[in-house]
Amino acid sequence: MNADFDEELKVLISDIIEVPVEELLLESDFIDDLKVDSLKAIEIVAAVERKYRIVIPEEDIPKVRSLETIRNYIVNAKKD
Amino acid sequence: MPLGIEQIKAILPQREPFLFIDEVIEIEGANRIVAVKNISGTEEFFKGHFPEKPVMPGVLIVEALAQASIILYSFCKPEIARKKPDYYLGKVKAEFLSPVLPGDKLIMEINKVKITDEAGIVDALATVDTKIVAKATLIFGIKKSEE
Numbered sequence: 001m002n003a004d005f006d007e008e009l010k011v012l013i014s015d016i017i018e019v020p021v022e023e024l025l026l027e028s029d030f031i032d033d034l035k036v037d038s039l040k041a042i043e044i045v046a047a048v049e050r051k052y053r054i055v056i057p058e059e060d061i062p063k064v065r066s067l068e069t070i071r072n073y074i075v076n077a078k079k080d
Numbered sequence: 081m082p083l084g085i086e087q088i089k090a091i092l093p094q095r096e097p098f099l100f101i102d103e104v105i106e107i108e109g110a111n112r113i114v115a116v117k118n119i120s121g122t123e124e125f126f127k128g129h130f131p132e133k134p135v136m137p138g139v140l141i142v143e144a145l146a147q148a149s150i151i152l153y154s155f156c157k158p159e160i161a162r163k164k165p166d167y168y169l170g171k172v173k174a175e176f177l178s179p180v181l182p183g184d185k186l187i188m189e190i191n192k193v194k195i196t197d198e199a200g201i202v203d204a205l206a207t208v209d210t211k212i213v214a215k216a217t218l219i220f221g222i223k224k225s226e227e
Contacts, residue, residue: 038198039170039221046194046201058196 009071012051016043026068048074082107083151091154091161092147097124100144101151101188110156111192115148121182136180141214142172145204148188149218152202156195157222166223170199174216184208198222 014021017030017040030036036044045056048070054077056064064070083104092099106114119136126134146169154161180186186206193201199221206214 037221038196039219042194042196042199042201043171043219045196049194061196 006071009048009074010067012047013044013067013070016040016047024067026071027066030065044070052078054078088151091151093164093167094147098143099147100140101147104148104151105187107155110152110195113148113152113155113190115144115151115188115190117144117186117188119180119182119184119186126182134182136184136186138174138176138214141176141180141186141206142174142216142218144186145188145190145206145214145216146218146220148190149200149202149204149220152190152192153195153200153220153222156192156200157197160197160222160224163224165225168221168223169218170221171219172216174214176214178208178211178213180206180208180213186213193217 010021010024014024017034017036019034024034028034030041030044041061045061048054049056052074054074056073060073064073085102088101088104089095089099092101094100100117101115102118104113104115106112121134125137125140129135129137150167153167186208189205189207191203193203195201199219201217201219204216204218205212
């Protein structure tokens with residue numbers, strides 16, 4: 001995974017949550033900092049699953065609360 | 081027949097004249113259902129949409145698809161559905177390709193994209209005589225009713 005991957009993921013998520021790319025920091029908490037609700041959260045999960053062809057089980061969704069954690073989740077899932 | 085009107089009413093909170101599912105004809109586990117609404121022409125909305133030229137409003141096709149989506153949700157999350165939560169529509173992306181007219185049998189296919197306790201995304205396809213009349217992606221939320 002490279003810089004293109006990081007940028008692509010950032011654009012994907014910023015589009016869904018309607019936050020400018022420059023305001024979406026790696027460590028921003030989706031819920032506390034970016035006010036992502038359960039509907040936006042499921043949109044993020046579905047978009048990531050579709051784009052990266054992975055499955056994020058429901059019990060793992062609370063663990064992916066920032067760009068950084070979701071990035072690491074994808075990297076790990078792709079490794080398996 | 082997988083589900084008749086009484087079973088549908090046990091799942092959906094909507095009632096006539098705002099119940100837009102007559103029967104469910106296919107259920108594929110918790111992944112896909114096919115529901116039917118027979119458009120008789122006597123529906124109240126045809127009186128105004130439009131006088132002399134009845135056409136089913138696109139927003140009501142979306143409503144019918146949303147109701148079918150609740151039924152799919154109830155198969156994914158039976159314990160939650162049994163407690164009669166509030167379902168609310170959050171976001172809709174829809175295309176309307178052909179008018180739905182009195183006498184049409186509206187077939188609605190709902191495919192799960194992702195469903196969790198609190199929310200769902202489904203892809204929906206509405207057809208009449210195998211012709212696609214509408215396509216939509218629906219995002220909806222589920223809130224537990226106040227006890």
